[in-house]
Amino acid sequence: MTAVSQVLAQLAQLADLAEIRGAADAADLRNATASLARLTDDDLSRLTHRAHRTHSEILPGAQRRIREVALGGGDGALRAARARIPLLMRRLLELTAATTHETAQLATMCGVATLADLETALDDGRVERTLGALSAARLTSAAEALARELPPLPLGRAIDALESIKALLEAQCASLCDVAIAGDARRHEALVAGLVVVAWAADPVAAIAQVCAASGIDDVLCRTSGRAVVLWQEAEIDVRVAVQAEYGSVLFAATGARQHVRAVTERRGRRTICPGEEDVYRKAGLQFIAPELRHGTGEVEAASSKALPTLVERTDIRGDLHMHTTYSDGQDTLETMVAACVQLGHAYIAITDHSESAAASRTLSLDQLTRQRDEIERLRPRYPDITILHGVEVDILTDGRLDFPDAILERLDIVLASLHDAAGQDGAALTRRCIRAIRHPLVNVITHPANRLVGRRAGYPLDFDAVYAAAADTGTALEIDGAPSHLDLDGEHARAAVTAGATVTIDSDCHRAKALGRQMLLGVGTARRGWVEKRHVLNARPLEEVRAFIRAKRDGKRQA
Incomplete structure (x- = not known):
């Protein structure tokens, strides 16, 4: 050379x-x-x-x-x-899946900066039209490998990052309007593959310049006339800015999921541009479809026949039936948790610390349970705007018995039961344990039934149909847990549970006061993914109805 x-x-x-x-x-x-x-x-x-x-x-x-x-x-x-280029581009070069020039063509001619972009551009033929069939085949293989490799963010961390960058953009970029979180996080995916924000501006080029110059932005990895992928607090943030007339179309496409976007686009025509997402669906002859439903699981067909559910809203939630204090492994005192729930507007809460056999860092002994009851009695007059229920999250032992004796449990206002320890048992044995607990007259809620750990463990292989049937038959609620490590029941299982006639709760499972509101929002978002309506949710009901639900099971007169 x-x-x-x-x-x-x-x-x-x-x-x-x-x-x-x-x-x-x-x-x-x-x-x-x-x-x-x-x-x-x-x-x-x-x-x-x-x-x-x-x-x-x-x-x-x-x-x-x-x-x-x-x-x-x-x-x-x-x-x-x-x-100093997006992670996707770096990995394509390292894998020799694309040359530097092909990578630049992907960015400038195909609009590719993220893995989601690449997958979409491969689907719709842009990559093949730009780079040829051989390059497209090579990039398809690379995209499949990177989908397995690139680490997603847990939903909680993703929303924290996106809400922070949203606040920064709103404060520093005066030309941006209607800044909105998009992508996986807007659909409440448990694991988020990309962080996306969408806005509109009269002059997108000038607005993007403001974004790139904002204080706190560490670097600009990719920039076009209507988009910037920026590095912020070690995270790549994809900021997209449209003109107002196209805002709805851009927000719709950026929210996904791919199969949903494809199905709607086929109905409305690819070239249609819309100022609002409602216009996108109207031009496709559909009801507006909430972001949490956009997964290609029948929502388009339901929208075409005006059969979408009226999804539960955060404002429907009247109380939180699952939280922890310093009596077990919580970080805040009982009173701190109560005061925070008053600020959130809850009408009632349940204090539900861990029983002795739980593997938590601290658990609740029988003596401590008595002291906790006494403290709740002292706090009730001091917080007249909220009803404090005394409960427990009791472990389901390996043979299906409960960790506390009935004589103790029957003195509590509410009893939650959990399969925290698999004990090496198979799905059939775990199902038997769960159903034995469900059939116990003092158990009101089964918390995080699959006991999954998001991104780490898929959850127990229960016979979920049998669990749903037992819950519906006995008047036992199944929890949709808003802790970002659980989000369990997930959307798929929540949908199946309510379809089978089970009642659900949406709880924070919170261990610190600061996160009570956020984790309830995550629980509601997960429930909405499962087509859950207000009528399905126990803690969307007045306190009198919650008490009646609990009393009915104890008296042997189940309620749905």
Whole structure:
């Protein structure tokens, strides 16, 4: 390789990487590449080693970049430039799934900056039309591998990041309007593959410039006229800015899921642009479909026949029936939790610390249970706006018995039961344990029934149909747990449970006062994914009806 060709190759790669980032020096690098192609090795040597001299046909900025690379700075410059593009692009280069030039074409011609973008562009044929069939096949394999490799964020962390960047943009970018969280987080996916924010502005180019210049933005990894992928607090945030007339279409597409977008798009026509998401669905002849339902699980068909459910809302929730205090493994005192729930507007709550056999860092002994009851009695007059129920989250032991004796449990206002310990048992044995607890007359709620840990453990292989049937038959509620580590029942199981006639609760399972509101929102979002309506939810009912539900089971007169 000649000196010119070596420098030329490095400059071309630097230009490609700069174009991905929308960097100001992309033009200088392209000029340098074009100019260098006309030089001989001797011309390059004179230009490189006689810095005081200039070449009349090469722009000064281009000459500077040629000198930098020719003097040995090319390798370092390439390493630095590759580190400043989106993670997807970096991995495609590392996997040799695309050249630098192909990666730039993906960004500039196909609108690809994230894995979701790449999957969509492969689906709709943009990649093949731009790069050819062989490259598209190679990138399809890479996308499948990266879907398994790239680590998603738990929903709780994703929402925290997105709400923070949303607040930053609203505070610093005055030209942005209707800043909205989109992507997986808006659909309340338990694991979020990409962080996306959508807004509109009269001048998207100027608005994107404001976004990129905002204080706190660490770097700009990809930039076009209506989009910037920025690095913020070590997270990639995809910020999309439309004109107002296209805002609905952009928010709809950015929210996903792919199969849902594809189904709706086929009905309304790809070229239709809409200012609001309601317009997107109206032009497709559909009811508006809530983000949490957009998964290709029958929602489009239901919307076409106006048969969508009226989903439960956060404002429907009257109380929280599952939380922990310093009596077990909670971080805050009982009174702190009560005061926080008053601020949230709850009409009633249940204090439900862990029983002795739980594997929690601290558990509740029988003596402590008595002291806790006494403290609740003292607090009730001090907080007249909220009813404090005394309960427990009792472990279901390996043979299906409960961790506390009936004589203790019958003195409590509410009893929650949990399968915390699998004890090496198979699905059939775990199901028998769960159903034995469900049939116990003092058990009112089965908490996080599958006991899944999001991103770490799929949950128990229960016979869920049998569990739902037993719950419906006995008047036992099944919980939709809002703790980001659980989100259990998940949407699929919640939908099946209410379809089978089971009552559900939506609880925070919170261990600190600060997170009570957020975890209830996560629980409601998970319930909405399961087509859950207000009528299905025990703690969307007045306290008198909750007490009646509990009393009916104890008296052997079940309620739905």
